[in-house]
Amino acid sequence: MGMTEIIHYSLSPAHLVEAAIRRGEGQLTATGALQVTTDKYTGRSPNDKFIVDSPAVHNDIAWSGNKPFAADKFANLYNRMTAYMQNRELFIFDGYAGADPEYNIRVRFINEFAWHNLFVHQLFIRPEAGNQTFEPDYEVICLPGFKADPAIDGTNSEAFIILNFEQRLVLIGGTHYAGEMKKSIFTVMNYILPRRNILSMHCSANAGANGDTALFFGLSGTGKTTLSADPGRRLIGDDEHGWSDNGIFNIEGGCYAKCIGLRHDTEPQIWEAVRFGAVLENVVIDPAVRIPDFANGSITENTRAAYPVHYIPNALIPGVAGHPKTIVFLTADAFGVLPPIAKLNAEQAMYHFLSGYTSKLAGTERGITEPQATFSACFGAPFLPLPALRYAELLGEKLKQHKTNVFLINTGWSGGPYGVGSRIKLSYTRAMVTAAIEGQLEQVAYQLDPVFNVYVPASCPGIPAEILTPRNTWADKEAYDFKAKELANLFVHNFQGFNKDIPAAIAAAGPRG
Structure with missing residues (x-):
């Protein structure tokens, strides 16, 4: 018995939480956050990320650090994913990357999971209510249940993250880890912005009372999230920024904080942000009372909390500031x-x-x-x-x-x-x-x-x-x-x-x- 797919367009966080629970994707915690697990992929899968090698982009890309993917293989994979989407419930979110309207891009996310749609709703910049006309610059199709066959599809494994800059399309499948959506759009911005003389940066940023801006660069575990969340300064963003002729702007509308060992006394701002509308990835929950055990790394040390930047008190909204x-x-x-x-x-x-x-x-x-x-x-x-x-x-x-x-x-x-x-x-x-x-x-x-x-x-x-x-x-x-x-x-x-x-x-x- 065939049925046409059900498409949910721009649902609110409350509706998405309900849908995720109805579909068995996650559970509510005692603080109201949605707890989910990401199956065997509990982090990014760098060996499964590719860039489509087409003549239009070939000479731009640093192929020493990026893996090429054939355009015909991409077309075949896209067709197979389109067929997979038939007769399925899908969730669509339209939002922006880039808090400076002069330099943002419009992104449409098509998700198989309600919780993934909640994640992008919280991590990217949400359009103002009543803004009906939305023509996306980029589309991201994320279908964790679609597993690639390397022999047919030319991928490295069942999981794949493939960016097509010419068609402005990103295909993700085989992995439940939501961070792939966030980082694929960051990769897109790292392609687009420098061509407009804007430095795209993997850093956190905050501003003082008199508007002076500071940036914090550092690899995982060096303290950039902890040190930028300063109660005496206003958080611009915790991870991705652009530096244009106008100044600094946050690429995102949310935060994706590591929360292994999270404690109220050391990181009160992040602790308080783990509430209704937030997503907790791979955090172990006490089944009886649903209280998160942030010290427990038995699923992964890479436990994460995703929440909108306005959950941090005194955050700078919109995330734009001076040089x-x-x-x-x-x-x-x-x-x-x-x-x-x-x-x-x-x-x-x-x-x-x-x-x-x-x-x-x-x-x-x-x-x-x-x-x-x-x-x-x-x-x-x-x-x-x-x-x-x-x-x-x-x-x-x-x-x-x-x-x-x-x-x-x-x-x-x-x-x-x-x-x-x-x-x-x-x-x-x-x-x-x-x-x-x-x-x-x-x-x-x-x-x-x-x-x-x-x-x-x-x-x-x-x-x-x-x-x-x-x-x-x-x-x-x-x-x-x-x-x-x-x-x-x-x-x-x-x-x-x-x-x-x-x-x-x-x-x-x-x-x-």
């Missing part, structure tokens, strides 16, 4: 050798932007834990369709044009590597961020770090002067010298991976291996 006065690059250095804070000139900033360094802790046998250096160009390599230098050049131009100060802040270890030294106190990091943003480091003396080639302040309000020079904090100075050289060589080796187009002044601005 940044201060930029902070956050890195968690587990080698314990980077200065806690250093000032960067434009060339040094471009070097560290291209490097995108942090270190991850890798457990090895017999309980020995050696840090692993991680480099991700522009602090967001998986989402960059264009060559990294394109984004770095835009950064350099804007830094010089707007005289923006850039600081490198190490939120990692001091006094020795992980296992010997100790993590730099969050209260110290906050004090350094405040000093950088409030201009308290303008008049202090600086000295050049001989290994890392960055300017280290002689003093910083609220910080013991001895910890500002990392070598002083190590009992064994020779061990420090050895470790510092080791990390400097890793920077040099990573930088050799860039093509020969890097200007000599940028290449010379890095650590000296």
